[in-house]
Amino acid sequence: xxxxxxxxxxxxxxxxxxxxxxxxxxxxxxxxxxxxxxxxxxxxxxxxxxxxxxxxxxxxxxxxxxxxxxxxxxxxxxxxxxxxxxxxxxxxxxxxxxxxxxxxxxxxxxxxxxxxxxxxxxxxxxxxxxxxxxxxxxxxxxxxxxxxxxxxxxxxxxxxxxxxxxxxxxxxxxxxxxxxxxxxxxxxxxxxxxxxxxxxxxxxxxxxxxxxxxxxxxxxxxxxxxxxxxxxxxxxxxxxxxxxxxxxxxxxxxxxxxxxxxxxxxxxxxxxxxxxxxxxxxxxxxxxxxxxxxxxxxxxxxxxxxxxxxxxxxxxxxxxxxxxxxxxxxxxxxxxxxxxxxxxxxxxxxxxxxxxxxxxxxxxxxxxxxxxxxxxxxxxxxxxxxxxxxxxxxxxxxxxxxxxxxxxxxxxxxxxxxxxxxxxxxxxxxxxxxxxxxxxxxxxxxxxxxxxxxxxxxxxxxxxxxxxxxxxxxxxxxxxxxxxxxxxxxxxxxxxxxxxxxxxxxxxxxxxxxxxxxxxxxxxxxxxxxxxxxxxxxxxxxxxxxxxxxxxxxxxxxxxx
Numbered sequence: 001x002x003x004x005x006x007x008x009x010x011x012x013x014x015x016x017x018x019x020x021x022x023x024x025x026x027x028x029x030x031x032x033x034x035x036x037x038x039x040x041x042x043x044x045x046x047x048x049x050x051x052x053x054x055x056x057x058x059x060x061x062x063x064x065x066x067x068x069x070x071x072x073x074x075x076x077x078x079x080x081x082x083x084x085x086x087x088x089x090x091x092x093x094x095x096x097x098x099x100x101x102x103x104x105x106x107x108x109x110x111x112x113x114x115x116x117x118x119x120x121x122x123x124x125x126x127x128x129x130x131x132x133x134x135x136x137x138x139x140x141x142x143x144x145x146x147x148x149x150x151x152x153x154x155x156x157x158x159x160x161x162x163x164x165x166x167x168x169x170x171x172x173x174x175x176x177x178x179x180x181x182x183x184x185x186x187x188x189x190x191x192x193x194x195x196x197x198x199x200x201x202x203x204x205x206x207x208x209x210x211x212x213x214x215x216x217x218x219x220x221x222x223x224x225x226x227x228x229x230x231x232x233x234x235x236x237x238x239x240x241x242x243x244x245x246x247x248x249x250x251x252x253x254x255x256x257x258x259x260x261x262x263x264x265x266x267x268x269x270x271x272x273x274x275x276x277x278x279x280x281x282x283x284x285x286x287x288x289x290x291x292x293x294x295x296x297x298x299x300x301x302x303x304x305x306x307x308x309x310x311x312x313x314x315x316x317x318x319x320x321x322x323x324x325x326x327x328x329x330x331x332x333x334x335x336x337x338x339x340x341x342x343x344x345x346x347x348x349x350x351x352x353x354x355x356x357x358x359x360x361x362x363x364x365x366x367x368x369x370x371x372x373x374x375x376x377x378x379x380x381x382x383x384x385x386x387x388x389x390x391x392x393x394x395x396x397x398x399x400x401x402x403x404x405x406x407x408x409x410x411x412x413x414x415x416x417x418x419x420x421x422x423x424x425x426x427x428x429x430x431x432x433x434x435x436x437x438x439x440x441x442x443x444x445x446x447x448x449x450x451x452x453x454x455x456x457x458x459x460x461x462x463x464x465x466x467x468x469x470x471x472x473x474x475x476x477x478x479x480x481x482x483x484x485x486x487x488x489x490x491x492x493x494x495x496x497x498x499x500x501x502x503x504x505x506x507x508x509x510x511x512x513x514x515x516x517x518x519x520x521x522x523x524x525x526x527x528x529x530x531x532x533x534x535x536x537x538x539x540x541x542x543x544x545x546x547x548x549x550x551x552x553x554x555x556x557x558x559x560x561x
């Protein structure tokens with residue numbers, strides 16, 4: 001692909017030249033930050049102010065950017081993560097130095113694991129203190145960026161005002177280059193506060209390079225798939241991130257190849273399609289089926305712990321792996337590794353493969369799903385299955401849902417029908433608590449026309465209770481379902497199974513209904529029998545709401561032990 005657009009330099013009109021020669025008075029380094037973000041196309045920013053970052057926050061006042069302020073930096077990071085996932089656009093996250101910055105680390109780990117394009121811009125101690133000299137500035141770290149280097153895709157340090165636009169543009173391009181991910185910029189307090197006579201930032205270009213498959217690899221992959229007797233496809237989060245579900249469907253139908261989606265790839269393939277193995281990855285019947293494929297196409301997945309049924313998966317056929325993150329190629333299984341964006345690679349494969357027909361494929365798929373269903377049915381988990389069905393019935397098809405690390409979410413990974421791509425999201429990338437509600441707020445900020453669902457347990461809910469104030473302040477259409485079982489339910493189950501009894505899992509918790517109402521957020525206490533109606537009513541009402549379901553849930557039996 002040519003990159004001629006880099007040579008089509010913008011020409012200024014006489015009016016623009018006059019504006020550049022006479023920049024508006026009263027601007028500072030913070031203005032260069034927000035002008036650059038606007039020039040790159042940002043419309044919404046998330047964050048939390050702090051003393052060193054005030055130059056950036058003051059500049060927001062002079063911009064057209066929409067600001068969504070959360071109450072804890074980690075939650076602001078989760079909100080930005082969801083905004084980036086839902087829109088596919090960069091989500092700026094404005095943070096202060098030291099404690100404020102460090103508090104965002106767990107959210108940035110989730111963004112990295114899930115390939116969400118978050119652009120974290122943090123303040124720093126004054127320029128004179130950079131370099132680890134131990135001057136005792138407020139919030140001082142010896143090397144702040146060292147704390148982020150292992151977590152984010154790229155790190156950018158600014159020391160002068162004229163470096164700000166280029167640093168932000170470079171970070172923006174990094175965040176949007178496949179695989180998407182979080183990036184980190186730090187700007188000293190005095191650079192943000194210093195007045196500037198630089199002209200207002202206008203023309204900015206940070207177009208990411210497209211990551212195409214090498215043609216000789218596409219040819220080999222196409223030959224393998226065309227001649228396969230029992231091909232199968234595993235579709236991961238990369239299919240969702242690159243908006244490639246249409247290409248995946250076309251390829252699967254051209255090859256008559258069954259498709260299973262990973263938990264990060266929920267919605268990448270139609271749930272009820274005759275070739276859909278759905279997402280029962282933590283099930284030996286699915287694992288056996290995938291092992292029996294003579295050619296297995298893995299798209300946008302590293303086949304990590306959850307996607308490989310806890311590393312028990314041992315493919316017997318040839319594996320073709322398409323992955324935008326070079327470090328994940330063949331990281332778990334030998335494969336024909338193709339370093340490419342899922343959408344580009346699937347598009348190339350679709351043209352290159354021969355049409356093959358396998359009338360037995362839908363029958364083989366149905367046999368696996370029937371076996372899975374029978375296994376689950378034998379465990380008498382009717383409450384859990386009913387709750388998943390109730391949530392699905394109450395939630396509009398196009399509404400996004402955000403699931404915290406909680407038993408109902410672990411069920412949803414395998415059993416929930418995400419009826420559209422990019423509508424079901426969870427924190428299973430990094431696996432931290434507290435994701436569901438703040439992430440849902442970020443998604444609602446991206447699109448206020450659809451209600452958004454958040455699902456948490458009582459333990460995870462306590463991580464983000466403060467954000468009820470944010471939901472109310474910005475009147476965001478998020479309904480928060482809190483399943484209250486009096487503790488860390490899954491840890492209670494794990495410990496009881498492993499050690500005979502559980503320690504440190506029982507929690508004193510508030511009256512969630514009364515607590516929500518104290519924030520001015522309407523709340524309902526529901527039952528398994530009334531959940532569908534109560535949840536549907538809350539989702540249909542404008543603004544935020546909380547639905548509390550007291551229930552003790554169990555997981556289905558694992559098959560990997």
